[in-house]
Amino acid sequence: MSDRYAVIGRPINHTKSPLIHGLFAEATGQALEYGAIEGELEGFEAQVLQLRSEGGLGMNITAPFKLRAFELADRRSERAQLARAANALKFEDGSIYAENFDGIGLLRDIEQNLGEPLRNRRVLLLGAGGAVRGALLPFLQAGPRELVIANRDMAKALTLRNELDHPRLRISRYEELDGQAFDIVVNATSASLTGELPPLPAGVLGGARLAYELAYGKGLTPFLRMAQAHGVARLADGVGMLVEQAAEAFAWWRGVRPETRAVIDRLTIPLE
Ligand code: NDP
Numbered sequence: 001m002s003d004r005y006a007v008i009g010r011p012i013n014h015t016k017s018p019l020i021h022g023l024f025a026e027a028t029g030q031a032l033e034y035g036a037i038e039g040e041l042e043g044f045e046a047q048v049l050q051l052r053s054e055g056g057l058g059m060n061i062t063a064p065f066k067l068r069a070f071e072l073a074d075r076r077s078e079r080a081q082l083a084r085a086a087n088a089l090k091f092e093d094g095s096i097y098a099e100n101f102d103g104i105g106l107l108r109d110i111e112q113n114l115g116e117p118l119r120n121r122r123v124l125l126l127g128a129g130g131a132v133r134g135a136l137l138p139f140l141q142a143g144p145r146e147l148v149i150a151n152r153d154m155a156k157a158l159t160l161r162n163e164l165d166h167p168r169l170r171i172s173r174y175e176e177l178d179g180q181a182f183d184i185v186v187n188a189t190s191a192s193l194t195g196e197l198p199p200l201p202a203g204v205l206g207g208a209r210l211a212y213e214l215a216y217g218k219g220l221t222p223f224l225r226m227a228q229a230h231g232v233a234r235l236a237d238g239v240g241m242l243v244e245q246a247a248e249a250f251a252w253w254r255g256v257r258p259e260t261r262a263v264i265d266r267l268t269i270p271l272e
Contacts, residue, residue, distance in 0.1 A: 002031040005253065006051055009062030010039040016267060017060050020246045023266070024258035032254070039065050045072050048089065048096075058090045058253045060246070066100075066130055073098030082164060083134040088249040099252060103134035105245025106186070106214070106238075107142060113240045113264065116184060116210045118142035124182040125149050126198045126223075127189035128156040131214055135188065140166050148182070150174050151189075152199070174199045185232075186212045187223040197222035205230040214238040217269050224271065235271055240264050 007017040013036075021034040037047060044065050051059060061069040066085035070076060073086060076098040080086050086098035111117050123144045125132050128151035139147055150172045151157040157171040178201040185208050189198050192215040200223075205211060211227030216238040220228065224235050243264045251257040 002033050004033050004056040005058050006035040006037050007060040008037040008039045012036045012038045023263050024250045028256050028258050052091045070098050082137050085130050100134045101245040101248035103138040106241040107138045108244040109240035118144045120145045121183040122146050124185045126187045131188040177204045181207045184210045188214050192221035208232045210234045212236045220271050239267050
């Protein structure tokens with residue numbers, strides 16, 4: 001019997017994880033089975049423990065269970081602790097290990113796939129939810145000149161800044177961004193899921209090298225349209241992040257890092 005893994009979330013019907021991990025397994029010659037589980041709001045923890053008791057070796061966790069997965073774990077990486085969320089679990093030596101690969105997946109996509117290193121750049125992250133929490137540590141470790149977080153709810157942004165007091169990290173209200181310029185602007189809000197645009201002063205995008213939208217498969221979102229209208233050289237959505245975080249989890253579980261380019265190409269839906 002091959003080794004078992006699964007992704008759990010609610011709803012789970014649109015997940016690409018079984019396809020991605022299936023392609024990784026094929027490419028690396030690893031024998032594994034990777035399923036998708038519709039999480040139950042009442043019974044999420046029992047579902048995780050059941051997979052483990054049936055011999056499962058790990059799971060990916062997606063909305064809305066990342067915090068509960070983090071709490072269920074016995075051991076948590078530094079990244080997961082800062083994110084207060086787990087997007088991957090590993091069952092080993094009787095323990096549940098929690099990791100968060102969302103931020104490192106985003107960073108790899110920006111730096112390696114899109115060729116835009118963060119070092120010495122001014123970077124703007126929109127939002128202060130789970131995705132931004134996951135991105136903060138890897139982004140700061142990449143050495144930006146400045147990392148600014150803008151969020152509607154300033155209390156949330158302030159909590160983040162207080163948890164990670166770092167000389168290059170700054171928080172800002174949207175309106176205070178007016179007149180400022182950034183090299184890389186990342187929309188890590190969930191505004192695009194409902195076709196909305198964060199209240200970003202339009203000029204902020206002028207001069208940016210890259211506008212990155214975390215949502216994927218939605219074509220040109222209002223944020224990407226705004227970036228396009230301001231002549232931003234490079235537009236990207238979050239499909240590369242999705243594949244890169246999966247590759248990190250695969251490497252963590254299996255000890256072998258799969259190539260991502262072909263998988264990203266296969267999943268990419270052109271923006272226009
Ligand atoms: P959360 O629910 O944790 O946070 C949502 C954030 O979006 C908050 O900061 C909220 O601001 C902000 N927001 C929501 N609507 C608006 C709006 N209309 N204008 C401005 N800000 C808004 O979500 P996540 O952090 O988990 O996810 C964020 C996005 O990233 C989603 O689109 C998700 O699909 C995507 N994602 C993509 C991944 C990938 O692999 N590509 C992985 C993980 C997430 P406030 O606090 O002020 O309410």
